[in-house]
Amino acid sequence: MNPFPESDTDNCEKMVACFRDLKPEELTLISSGKTELTYLAGETLFKQGAFSTHVLLVMDGLVKVYLQAGRDKQLNLQLAKPGDFLAFASVFGETVHTTSAIALTDTQVCMIDKENMRQLLMNNAEFAMRITSRNFRDERQLLTVIGNITYKQMRGKLASALLYLSGYEFSGQEVFPHLSRQDIANFASIATESTIKFLKEFERDGIIVLEGKDITILDRSELEKTERLG
Template identity: 60%
Template sequence: MNNEQSQKTGQPGAIEGLFQHLPEALAQLAQNKTRITYLKGETIFKQGAFAPYVLFVVRGLVKVYLQTGFEKQVNISLEKTGNFLAFSSIFGENIHTYSTQALKDSEICMIEKESLKEVLLENPQFALEVTSKNYRNERHLLEIIKNLSYKQMRGKLASSLLYLSQEDFLKENVFEFLTRQEIADFASVSTESAIKFLKEFEKEKIIRLKGKDILITDRKKLEIISKTS
C-alpha cells in the first residue's frame, strides 16, 4: 500500500461524480474518508478481517475472491471505477466475508461506514439508487453457485468468459490483467483444464487467443455451452 498517496481530499473524480447532486453529503463525507493508492498485486483487505470502512473504487480494477482452502480460491467478481467494496458493512457486517486484490494500480476511497449510512438515511432516493446498484450482483452470485454445483468444466469456463467479456469490462481490457490461473479460478476449474478448453474454444472458432487477450468471436455458441454443458 502506498501510504504516501493517502489523503483526506483529492481532485474531482468518480466519488465526486457520484455525489454531485448532494454537495452537503459530499462535504460531510470529506471529513470521514481517506484515499489510498494500492499497487498492482496488493491486497486491499482479507477475508475474516475487521470491516470498519466501506470502500469505493475511485480508479482501477479490483479482484474479489473467496479463500476456500490452502492456496485455493474462487474468484467472485471484478470491481471497477465507480463500484463499492464491503458495502454490506453498512448493514452490520463487521467482518469481511471475502478478500480483494488490486489487479492494476488502483485508488481506493475508504469511507467510515457510519458516516455513509447517515448520508443514505438522509437521502432515501439516492440510497435506493446506490443499494440497487450494489445488489445487482445477486444474479451473478447465483450463477457462481450454479457453476459450482451443476455445470461441467466447459460450461463453467464458458460462463466465466461471458462474465469477463461484458462491455464494461472490455473497456477495461481486463484480460490484460488476468493470468490463466485467475481465469480458471473464476470458473472453479484447474489451470490445466482452463488452458485445454480455451484451446478447444479457439479451434471451434468461438474465441480468438492473442497473447493474454481473449476475443469472443461467437458469443451465441458460448452462451449455448454455458447453458447446456
C-alpha cells in the same frame, strides 16, 4: 499502498454518478470521513477475516474479489471496476470482511467511513435506491457463480466466466491481460489444466482467439450456447 497527493485526484464524491444529486451537506458528510489511497498491482486491499472499518469505492483500476476456501483454493467472485463499492456489508453491521480483494492493476480507492455512509443511506431514500441497484448487480453475479458450481459442466462453467469477464460492464477495460489462466480457472471454479485445455478447444472451434494472456471473443452467441448447455 500510498496516499494520493490531494492535487492528483478529484474528490471521490465527484467521480461517481450515484453521488451527483447529493446536497452540499451530504457531500460534506461523506468527505469528512474519507481517505484516498492507491494500491499497486498485486497489493491486497483487504483480507478475509480482517476487521471491516470502511466502505471502499473503486475510482480507477480493477480489483479481484475472492473467497479463500482453504490454503490453496480460491473462488473468484467478482471483478470490481471504477464506480463499484466494496465491503458494503460493513454498513449493515458486518464487522469482518467475508472475502478478500487484491488489485489487478494500479488502483485508486476512496475509503469512506461506514457510519457516515449508513447515515446518508438512512436520510436519503433516492441515494439508497441507487446504491441498492448497484449492489443487486453484484448479487446477481454471486447467484451465477453458485449456479455454475452446482449445475454446470466444466465447459459451461468456463463459458460463463468468459462471458462475465468480457461483459458490457467492462467495455473499455482491458481485463484478460491482467488475469492469469489460474485466475480465469478460479472464476470458472475448475482446474487450471482444464481451463487451458478448453480455451484451446474454444479457439479451435473459432469461438475465441488467444494471444498471450489476452482473449478475444469472436462468437459470443456460440459461447452463450455453451453456457446454456453446460
